[in-house]
Amino acid sequence: MFGCGGLGCPTATYLAAAGIGKINLIDFQKPELSNLNRQIMHFEKDLGIKDKSVSLKEKLGQLNSSIEIESFSLEINDKNIFKFKESDVLVDCLDNFHTRYLLNEFSLSEKIPLVHAAVEAYYGQITTIIPVKTPCIKCLFPNMPNKEGMFPIVGPTCGILGSLEAMEVIKVLTGIGDILSGKLLIVDLKCMEFETINFKRKEDCSVCSKYF
Numbered sequence: 001m002f003g004c005g006g007l008g009c010p011t012a013t014y015l016a017a018a019g020i021g022k023i024n025l026i027d028f029q030k031p032e033l034s035n036l037n038r039q040i041m042h043f044e045k046d047l048g049i050k051d052k053s054v055s056l057k058e059k060l061g062q063l064n065s066s067i068e069i070e071s072f073s074l075e076i077n078d079k080n081i082f083k084f085k086e087s088d089v090l091v092d093c094l095d096n097f098h099t100r101y102l103l104n105e106f107s108l109s110e111k112i113p114l115v116h117a118a119v120e121a122y123y124g125q126i127t128t129i130i131p132v133k134t135p136c137i138k139c140l141f142p143n144m145p146n147k148e149g150m151f152p153i154v155g156p157t158c159g160i161l162g163s164l165e166a167m168e169v170i171k172v173l174t175g176i177g178d179i180l181s182g183k184l185l186i187v188d189l190k191c192m193e194f195e196t197i198n199f200k201r202k203e204d205c206s207v208c209s210k211y212f
C-alpha cells in the first residue's frame with residue numbers, strides 16, 4: 001500500500017477488514033489538519049505527532065488483530081522500493097506521479113500487478129496494470145501531469161475510489177470477476193457519472209516496451 005492518505009485510509013481499512021493476511025503501509029508524512037476531510041483513519045490526536053503509516057497501522061490493528069500489518073516511514077525511491085518485491089499486489093494510493101512512475105517500473109520489472117487510482121476534487125480514475133499483459137501507467141500518461149503541489153479533494157471522492165481500489169485488490173488476489181485491466185474507470189462525482197474506457201499499449205512506451 002503506497003500512500004496512507006486519502007486513498008490509502010479507505011483502501012487499507014477494507015483490506016484489513018476483509019482479512020488480507022499481510023499489509024505493508026508505506027508513507028513518510030505526518031497527518032495535518034487539512035488532511036482530515038478525507039484521511040479518515042487519522043484523528044486530531046495524531047496531528048503532527050505520528051507518521052501516517054504508524055497512525056494507520058494502529059487503527060487497523062484495532063479493527064483486525066489477526067492479520068500482519070507493517071508500517072514503513074519511507075520516501076520511496078528506486079532502491080528502497082525493492083523491499084516490497086515479495087508483494088502479491090501493489091496498491092497506488094499516492095498523490096504524485098513521480099513516485100507513481102517508479103511504482104509502475106517496479107510493477108513491470110518484478111511482474112507484480114498494480115492497482116492504480118488518483119483523485120482530484122470531484123474526480124477520480126482507476127485501472128489495474130497486469131505486467132506484460134495490459135498497457136502500463138506510462139502508456140496511459142506518457143507525460144507527467146502538471147498537478148504537483150496542493151489541489152483540492154472533496155473527501156468522499158477518496159472514499160469511493162479507495163473502496164474501488166480495495167475491490168480491485170480483492171479480485172486480483174482471488175481471481176474472481178472481471179478487473180479493470182486495459183480499462184480506465186473515470187468517476188465524475190460532480191455529475192455522478194461513471195465511464196469506463198479501453199486504452200491500448202503504446203508500442204513505443206519508454207517503460208513497458210522493454211518487457212514485451
Ligand SMILES: [Zn+2]
Pocket residue numbers: 135136137138139140201202205206207208209
Ligand atoms: Zn507502457
